Amino acid sequence: MAWTPTQYEAQFDALASGSVSLATQAEKILWFNDAQTRLLRLYPKRTALTWIAAATSVALPSDFVSLERMVLNEGTDYERFRVFGTSLYIDDVDGITSAGGMDLYYWATWPDMVVAGPVSSSLPKSLDYACLYFAMSRFYAKLASNRAYYKRYATMVGANSVQMADLQAESDRYYGMFLDARDDLTPLEPALFFAGP
Numbered sequence: 001m002a003w004t005p006t007q008y009e010a011q012f013d014a015l016a017s018g019s020v021s022l023a024t025q026a027e028k029i030l031w032f033n034d035a036q037t038r039l040l041r042l043y044p045k046r047t048a049l050t051w052i053a054a055a056t057s058v059a060l061p062s063d064f065v066s067l068e069r070m071v072l073n074e075g076t077d078y079e080r081f082r083v084f085g086t087s088l089y090i091d092d093v094d095g096i097t098s099a100g101g102m103d104l105y106y107w108a109t110w111p112d113m114v115v116a117g118p119v120s121s122s123l124p125k126s127l128d129y130a131c132l133y134f135a136m137s138r139f140y141a142k143l144a145s146n147r148a149y150y151k152r153y154a155t156m157v158g159a160n161s162v163q164m165a166d167l168q169a170e171s172d173r174y175y176g177m178f179l180d181a182r183d184d185l186t187p188l189e190p191a192l193f194f195a196g197p
């Protein structure tokens with residue numbers, strides 16, 4: 001089951017323990033969303049597209065990144081096309097010969113988790129954890145990059161012997177965990193661009 005923002009923050013806070021006040025809620029969500037873009041995985045989606053005769057282009061969904069495949073509706077003729085940006089352009093200058101439709105299977109960007117509202121992560125749980133590790137990496141990098149944050153951290157956790165290099169090492173450790181979790185997934189299969197009815 002996907003994490004809600006509250007569940008994700010609870011996981012983050014548990015790992016950050018006594019220093020949780022050094023990361024704002026907005027930073028935690030920003031780091032999670034940033035991690036989604038670094039997963040090397042796109043969001044698989046499906047939608048129905050329809051068009052009218054003589055159309056020279058068909059608008060693709062706004063979150064479209066790349067084409068997986070298309071399945072034409074029964075009775076729809078295949079037309080040569082090109083995908084450019086967020087539109088599917090027909091090669092024939094006269095446009096599409098007849099009205100029709102298809103199911104479009106495509107890859108999209110992951111929807112952002114937001115601070116307010118019931119929007120949950122759309123990722124599988126293993127990738128939620130990968131994003132959590134990335135966020136923790138960013139948190140410790142923030143602490144290691146600024147002497148003021150470092151001093152506040154050392155005071156909060158009562159560990160004056162902690163060096164800034166230790167915080168950077170912790171950041172690197174979490175980043176390595178992020179890479180491991182990301183790379184544990186099975187690679188995506190090659191795209192099948194066209195499947196007829």
